[in-house]
Amino acid sequence: MTIRYPNGKKYVPVRTTNPQKISNHSFSNRGKTLEEDLNDSNEYYLTHNIAVIHQKPVPIQVVNVNYPSRSAAVITEAYFRTPSTTDYNGVWNGHYLDFEAKETKSKTSFPLQNIHEHQMIHMKNVTKQKGIAFVIVKFSTLNRHFVVPYDVIEAKWERMKAGGRKSIALLEFESESIEIELGFMPSIDYLGAISDIVNHEGNIER
Amino acid sequence: MTIRYPNGKKYVPVRTTNPQKISNHSFSNRGKTLEEDLNDSNEYYLTHNIAVIHQKPVPIQVVNVNYPSRSAAVITEAYFRTPSTTDYNGVWNGHYLDFEAKETKSKTSFPLQNIHEHQMIHMKNVTKQKGIAFVIVKFSTLNRHFVVPYDVIEAKWERMKAGGRKSIALLEFESESIEIELGFMPSIDYLGAISDIVNHEGNIER
Numbered sequence: 216m217t218i219r220y221p222n223g224k225k226y227v228p229v230r231t232t233n234p235q236k237i238s239n240h241s242f243s244n245r246g247k248t249l250e251e252d253l254n255d256s257n258e259y260y261l262t263h264n265i266a267v268i269h270q271k272p273v274p275i276q277v278v279n280v281n282y283p284s285r286s287a288a289v290i291t292e293a294y295f296r297t298p299s300t301t302d303y304n305g306v307w308n309g310h311y312l313d314f315e316a317k318e319t320k321s322k323t324s325f326p327l328q329n330i331h332e333h334q335m336i337h338m339k340n341v342t343k344q345k346g347i348a349f350v351i352v353k354f355s356t357l358n359r360h361f362v363v364p365y366d367v368i369e370a371k372w373e374r375m376k377a378g379g380r381k382s383i384a385l386l387e388f389e390s391e392s393i394e395i396e397l398g399f400m401p402s403i404d405y406l407g408a409i410s411d412i413v414n415h416e417g418n419i420e421r
Numbered sequence: 422m423t424i425r426y427p428n429g430k431k432y433v434p435v436r437t438t439n440p441q442k443i444s445n446h447s448f449s450n451r452g453k454t455l456e457e458d459l460n461d462s463n464e465y466y467l468t469h470n471i472a473v474i475h476q477k478p479v480p481i482q483v484v485n486v487n488y489p490s491r492s493a494a495v496i497t498e499a500y501f502r503t504p505s506t507t508d509y510n511g512v513w514n515g516h517y518l519d520f521e522a523k524e525t526k527s528k529t530s531f532p533l534q535n536i537h538e539h540q541m542i543h544m545k546n547v548t549k550q551k552g553i554a555f556v557i558v559k560f561s562t563l564n565r566h567f568v569v570p571y572d573v574i575e576a577k578w579e580r581m582k583a584g585g586r587k588s589i590a591l592l593e594f595e596s597e598s599i600e601i602e603l604g605f606m607p608s609i610d611y612l613g614a615i616s617d618i619v620n621h622e623g624n625i626e627r
Contacts, residue, residue: 267546269506272480275496290481290499300475304510306519309551311512340473345515 249318249353249360249403253303256401260307266406268305268312274298300337301348307406310413311346313338318353324382325352327375335372338365347412351395351405354385360395361388362408455524455559455566455609459509462607466513472612474511474518480504506543507554513612516619517552519544524559530588531558533581541578544571553618557601557611560591566601567594568614 247255253270260266279292301315315338317329330350338348348365363383371383388394393408453461459476466472485498507521521544523535536556544554554571569589577589594600599614 261546264546264549267543267550267552272478272504273483274478275481275483275499277479277481288501290501291497293481293496293499295494295496298478306517306547306550306552309517311515311517311552313512337473340467340470341512343470344473344512346473346512346517 247402249316249351249355252401252403253316253351253405256403256405257303257305259401260406266305266307266312268303268307270303271298271300297331297333299333301334307409310409311341311344312349312409313341313346314349314351316351316353318355320356321382322354322356322385324384325354325388326382327372328381330368330372335369339369342366347409349409349412351403352383352388352392357385358397360397360403360405361392362395362405362412363388363392364412367391453608455522455557455561458607458609459522459557459611462609462611463509463511465607466612472511472513472518474509474513476509477504477506503537503539505539507540513615516615517547517550518615519547519552519554520557522557522559524561526562527588528560528562528591530590531560531594532588533578534587536574536578541575545575548572553615555615555618557609558589558594558598563591564603566603566609566611567598568601568611568618569594569598570618573597 250270257266257268257270260268274296275293276296277290277293279290281289281291283289301313303316304311304313306312315330315334317325319325319329338350341348342365350363350365350368352361352363353359354361368383371387375381393411395403395405395408398404456476463472463474463476466474480502482500482502483496483498484500485496487495487497489495507519509522510517510519512518521536521540523531525531525535544556547554548571556569556571556574558567558569559565560567574589577593581587599617601609601611601614604610
């Protein structure tokens with residue numbers, strides 16, 4: 216997840232899974248991550264009064280804090296925690312949006328293990344409350360982005376639980392989700408895809 | 422803001438303004454804070470399929486992380502940051518809710534300085550998108566809780582900007598906001614007050 220410095224500079228936090236790789240990645244100048252693109256898109260939506268969608272801060276368990284001075288508390292021991300919800304939520308023209316963003320290097324399928332069960336439960340609860348839950352999946356090698364409505368993810372999840380395949384095939388994305396056409400401003404205009412979802416769901420249609 | 426340990430135990434993070442007081446407070450066994458009460462209420466709403474509302478994690482700027490092992494990344498230097506939004510948001514029966522929770526020890530008024538300008542801007546943006554923005558104010562000495570719709574807060578804020586009083590009088594709360602009747606489960610049932618707001622705002626009425 217991207218953490219913003221007050222000066223607007225971004226810091227890509229390291230992850231516990233692969234320190235070496237990630238910490239290099241943090242300071243590399245290669246193409247933007249899906250996360251960076253989405254935060255840029257959300258900034259665009261916000262500044263143009265299109266939607267108010269924010270990435271949630273990384274949940275961190277603070278254990279020790281020092282006070283060298285009243286003006287600057289320094290956290291000296293803390294740990295990354297597993298988020299209990301998805302990474303992004305907000306409001307767009309009266310609709311509550313809630314989504315997770317995932318990247319895969321695979322050219323053929325998206326492994327469902329990238330989505331945690333507690334996130335599935337959260338998206339199900341959101342859907343029950345007439346919120347719009349979805350997942351944005353980026354096939355980074357192909358540079359293709361898909362908006363996958365929760366009900367589609369749920370169906371594939373159930374298939375896996377029933378002993379079926381543990382991933383969603385690219386072909387299934389092409390037929391059952393909405394591909395995002397990449398643009399310039401914003402680069403990932405995912406709200407266009409959401410319009411399609413909204414117009415197919417009477418319970419949240421206005 | 423309350424940080425939850427995986428085991429559900431709560432940790433009230435220290436703040437930079439008054440370390441001594443807060444760090445005592447963190448480990449005291451006195452009555453619940455507004456924050457604890459609201460998190461309990463949100464848990465109740467979630468488990469009873471009434472609403473999905475979460476407190477956002479405390480935004481923390483991570484500077485240094487150590488890897489004693491792959492399984493546990495330890496943050497060794499980090500700093501609390503100013504949130505760019507309100508503390509709570511979520512969805513309730515198709516409505517996007519977004520609010521800030523504040524306590525005051527005063528028995529007569531609520532100082533507007535407790536609300537940051539960026540939070541006012543955020544709530545204004547939320548309102549533009551037909552979200553429901555409000556502030557929950559607890560007069561802790563009186564143990565009285567009020568739901569203040571954004572437009573009311575905005576009016577008082579503008580009054581202050583125009584050189585008027587820098588606080589909202591308790592009398593104004595009583596006449597212009599909705600008092601929450603305290604109960605048992607949940608102790609602070611603020612959604613009842615929100616129903617009143619929704620029913621008075623055609624643009625977000627269903």
